[in-house]
Amino acid sequence: MFEFFLKYPRSVYEQGQFALLGAWPKWVLVLLIVTAAAALAVLIRSRQAQAAPVMQSCRSWVIWGLQTLLAALLLVLLWQPAITVAELKPQQNIIAVLVDDSRSMAISEGGLTRQAQAVQALQSGVLASLNRSFQTRLYRVDAAPARIDSLQDLQPKAPSTRLGDSLKQLTEETSDLPIGAVVLLSDGGDNAGGIDPDAISALRARHIPVHTVGFGRERAAHDVELEETEVAPRALADSRIAARVTLQQHGYAGSAITLTVRDVSNGQGKILASRIVTLGKDGNLQTETLLFNIGGAGARTLQIAAVPLPGEENLANNTLTRVVNVGAEARRILYIEGEPRWEYKFIRQAEEDDRMVQIVSMDRTSQNKIYRQGIADAKELADGFPSRPEDLFGYQGLIIGSVEAGYFTPGQQELIHEFVDRRGGGLLLLGGQFALADGGWNTSRLIDLMPTTLPTEAGTFHREADPRNGTTHTTAELAPAGLDNIITRLVDDPAANAAKWKKLPYLMDYQDPGVAKPGAQVLANMVTPEGRKLPLLITESFGRGRTAIMATGGSWRWQMSSPLGDTAHDLFWQQLLRWVVSDTPGHVTASIPAQVLLDNGAVKLTADVRDPQYNPAPDTRVEAHILGPGGVSARVEMAPVPDNPGRFQGTWTAPKTGAYLTEVTAQRADPATGKVRELGRDVLTFLRMDGVAESFHTEQNRELLARLSAQTGGQYWKPEDLGKLAGRIPFSEAGVTVRETRDLWDLPLVFLILVLLRFSEWWLRRKWGIV
Amino acid sequence: MKLSRPLYALPVLFSLTVGLYALQFGGRRYTRYSYSDGPTVPSEFYWSRLQYNSGYASGGSFGFRAYGGSWSRDFPKADNDCLIALRRLTRIHSPSALNVVDLDSDHLFDFPWIYAVDVNTWTFTDEEAKRLHDYLLKGGFLMVDDFHGTDDWQHFMAGMRQVLPDRPVEDLRDQDEIYHVLYDINEKFQIPSEVYVNTGRTYEKDGYVPKWRAIRNDRGRIMVAICANMHLGDAWEWADSPEYPEKFSGLAFRIVLNYITYAMTH
Structure with missing residues (x-):
């Protein structure tokens, strides 16, 4: 239709430049148009008095407008309008035809694979048409482009597609060739996550338009796909951790599906968690959480899967794999309590079941006595609360109970601040008669690391007034942020969990912790006897560490007043204390951007190294020792990152698929003795998997293909429209071109407008009864 | 003489009436009294004495448990003296008055430390036994004397x-943590009742040897601390008597403060 009225393809108008070829100056044209308009106006006005009554209104000016437009259009045509556009010179340019050769092109739809459809489309005249005016070069593309002699050489078996890399490589390899255009036949399934801007820049620098032809259904009829699974890359042994599974489905709205987490580390595939969920609306992203115990120490490979439903078209996208490094080293928490109280006893009792978290505690039993528990030897804490970094920083977490701020010296307060900020430890403050605002913490050095703005006045701590009759109850309930949080998850099902919190026995006391600061998360609230809703559990990240307030000293009642065997109290405290310590770093913290490498073994290792006082340690020798499948072993020297003291990086390429274990060690010479000492070490795991990504997002990614063609001056085509491709290809500024001038005066649209203008005037005059 | 017969019968009738009236408060039909000697003050620790049925009035059905029953021996002075020492010698927050915990009430679970005396007379219904069982296993602490x-x-x-x-049931050793949590108690001896003042005997019946015993949970935590062949309650109650030796009261106070501190830390 476009070319019927406008004679040339759309791209001619998009790329061409408008011109008036008439010899007379353009200002003459403008002058004549204005003169014609004025003359017609004078003529109409002079005759308006003698005109029929119906024309003695604005109707006469409508007629003037139509006549003026007609005159203007005729005058423009006299100036010979035209368009100049670059065109490829016939037989002097090369058209690169790229056919996606990845595994997803083997998906069969309508009896033919996607690649067979592409071949059929090319062979049904498109290639012949192109060959009449240009040379064509055939390529197959997957991870890289490769020239082929014939379409018969295509075999859709490549494990991945990297369109951006392939196009960039093509432009580099053909830099001395007159590539006039690229025709890319693909389903748009790109495993690199999109087209690299560098590839677009390379194409635009040479003005090469990429015409994309999309194959494959844009939406599956019956499929469930796991879009993403988030699992913490590290965990303590026997931790209860969460897998957040995001899935999308088509054709199964309202159906029930089973999600599972399996441990496939040892080949047995033991099911760690299983949950039946109801699928939401078609096409919607749905996130579900599965909780499970990660088990003992070591590298764990987890398979998170959606059990296939009947009639699913693609089963390979129902499973995702993640790796978790489970640490064996127990974490130690220093718990200081200002008075004997039940909360202390029941927290310790809850932690007895957690062998990975050890509480070392000091309790001020009398004015002159401190009772220590959980100490490693008689010297530990013998002098009271630590005053030196090397003593306090040996712990991963710190709990401050009912202790006045004034109990700590300014130096100790500063040390606690550094414990969180620099050392990366976790700090938990409990409610109590000497805690928070009542303990003077609102004017302490630690005020900025509190997750709340504490009340300015004391009197914020309140006990149950009459426990003999239980008449003034303060109850707990989940806040929105706590509905899906591993700390507050007492039962797996979110709705049941919220109900469980509502049913918890009332608290024996509560304390107003103030208002949560921006960035802090309120996970649970409490409702006081007066009906006030106050934050109960608030968490916040601070510096390298984290802080939390549990604004009560009376949660022990959850244990004593729940039925025997109810695990809510113990589970809550175990999960909260694991949160306090599980992310506390050691002297060496190693990381990689992604723990599952898909189709590409390149890995960038990063390590943050700290000295014994947890200051950055730049003068360190850092090395990674990597062990992989099939006896792969490598040592990677990591180099300091400029302007980032204590940070080291190294790159390596995993040669084989499988699981890799990496141990990063940091050593440096002792300034005093010159003897080399190890600062610390860290272990991480990663997994290389090839061919997996190709099974995901198998629907045609039309958006990516259309964006690619739009950004390069090409066009997105449906296979059925390919017949017009040959007519569109010549208009390109790449390769060997010539500028052509095309007349516009003889466009069918121009004549149609001329006729319409005259017809409109006649029709209006007839309607008004003056013809 | 005709008139004297009914007069003789009056005391008998009166006794029967009072007896029948008293039985209305036995067993399950007793009236719940408040035994505190002052208003409740919100506290962290409440000195809590266990109120139970005494079996000598028959196996529980008509067990006597009103004030004056076995459970209340030496109450309130013994408890009060102990509470005073607790407030003076520890940082345990305990401003509230004395507390009596009824074994038939779920409010038992609000007081993780309880003290019971004359426990040779106690009897339990199945429901009471289960409540005390759950109480101990969930974290409660019982001291018997x-x-x-x-x-x-x-x-x-x-x-x-x-x-x-x-x-x-096991014998506690001097090295056990419960004897070192607040005071280091390395020497223990039999603590007699106030009978000692008149007789000079430290034992009663055939309880010649003091038994410092305990029942633990699976993790070794002491749930029940047993002071058999002794009477710590009297040692607290008669601590201000010139005739009652100080050494008995001193040890009795140190023992109970250690037991309470242990209960709040283990």
Whole structure:
């Protein structure tokens, strides 16, 4: 239709430049148009008095407008309008035809694979048409482009597609060739996550338009796909951790599906968690959480899967794999309590079941006595609360109970601040008669690391007034942020969990912790006897560490007043204390951007190294020792990152698929003795998997293909429209071109407008009864 | 003489009436009294004495448990003296008045430390035994005192076996943490009742040897601390008597403060 009225393809108008070829100056044209308009106006006005009554209104000016437009259009045509556009010179340019050769092109739809459809489309005249005016070069593309002699050489078996890399490589390899255009036949399934801007820049620098032809259904009829699974890359042994599974489905709205987490580390595939969920609306992203115990120490490979439903078209996208490094080293928490109280006893009792978290505690039993528990030897804490970094920083977490701020010296307060900020430890403050605002913490050095703005006045701590009759109850309930949080998850099902919190026995006391600061998360609230809703559990990240307030000293009642065997109290405290310590770093913290490498073994290792006082340690020798499948072993020297003291990086390429274990060690010479000492070490795991990504997002990614063609001056085509491709290809500024001038005066649209203008005037005059 | 017969019968009738009236407060039909000697003050620690049925009035159905029953021996002075020492010598927040915990009430679970005396007379219904069983296993602590000799021990254990059928009773050693949590108590001796003042005997019945015993949970935490062949309650109650030796009261105070501190830390 476009070319019927406008004679040339759309791209001619998009790329061409408008011109008036008439010899007379353009200002003459403008002058004549204005003169014609004025003359017609004078003529109409002079005759308006003698005109029929119906024309003695604005109707006469409508007629003037139509006549003026007609005159203007005729005058423009006299100036010979035209368009100049670059065109490829016939037989002097090369058209690169790229056919996606990845595994997803083997998906069969309508009896033919996607690649067979592409071949059929090319062979049904498109290639012949192109060959009449240009040379064509055939390529197959997957991870890289490769020239082929014939379409018969295509075999859709490549494990991945990297369109951006392939196009960039093509432009580099053909830099001395007159590539006039690229025709890319693909389903748009790109495993690199999109087209690299560098590839677009390379194409635009040479003005090469990429015409994309999309194959494959844009939406599956019956499929469930796991879009993403988030699992913490590290965990303590026997931790209860969460897998957040995001899935999308088509054709199964309202159906029930089973999600599972399996441990496939040892080949047995033991099911760690299983949950039946109801699928939401078609096409919607749905996130579900599965909780499970990660088990003992070591590298764990987890398979998170959606059990296939009947009639699913693609089963390979129902499973995702993640790796978790489970640490064996127990974490130690220093718990200081200002008075004997039940909360202390029941927290310790809850932690007895957690062998990975050890509480070392000091309790001020009398004015002159401190009772220590959980100490490693008689010297530990013998002098009271630590005053030196090397003593306090040996712990991963710190709990401050009912202790006045004034109990700590300014130096100790500063040390606690550094414990969180620099050392990366976790700090938990409990409610109590000497805690928070009542303990003077609102004017302490630690005020900025509190997750709340504490009340300015004391009197914020309140006990149950009459426990003999239980008449003034303060109850707990989940806040929105706590509905899906591993700390507050007492039962797996979110709705049941919220109900469980509502049913918890009332608290024996509560304390107003103030208002949560921006960035802090309120996970649970409490409702006081007066009906006030106050934050109960608030968490916040601070510096390298984290802080939390549990604004009560009376949660022990959850244990004593729940039925025997109810695990809510113990589970809550175990999960909260694991949160306090599980992310506390050691002297060496190693990381990689992604723990599952898909189709590409390149890995960038990063390590943050700290000295014994947890200051950055730049003068360190850092090395990674990597062990992989099939006896792969490598040592990677990591180099300091400029302007980032204590940070080291190294790159390596995993040669084989499988699981890799990496141990990063940091050593440096002792300034005093010159003897080399190890600062610390860290272990991480990663997994290389090839061919997996190709099974995901198998629907045609039309958006990516259309964006690619739009950004390069090409066009997105449906296979059925390919017949017009040959007519569109010549208009390109790449390769060997010539500028052509095309007349516009003889466009069918121009004549149609001329006729319409005259017809409109006649029709209006007839309607008004003056013809 | 005709008139004197009915007059003789009057005391008998009066006694029967009072007796029948008193039985209305026995067993399950007793009236719940408040035994505190002051208003409740919100506290972290409440000195809590266990109120239970005494078996001598028959096996529980008509067990006597009103004030004046076995459970209330030496109450309130013994408890009050102990509470005063607790407030003076520890940082335990305990401003509230004395507290009596009814074994028939779920508010038992609001007081993780309870003290019981004359436990050779206690009897439990199945429901009461289960409540005390759950209380101990969830984290509660029970201190028992003031029973003497072989018969008392057997009666005490009959009740205890109803509560914790399979838990062994063990002798506590001087090195046990419970004797070092607040005071280092390395020497213990028999603590007699106030009978000692008149007789010079430290024992009663055939309870010649003091038994410092305990029942632990699976993790070794002491749930029940047993002071058999002794009477710590009297040692607190008579601590201000010139005739009652200070050494008995001093040890009794140190023992109970250690037991309470242990209960709040283990």
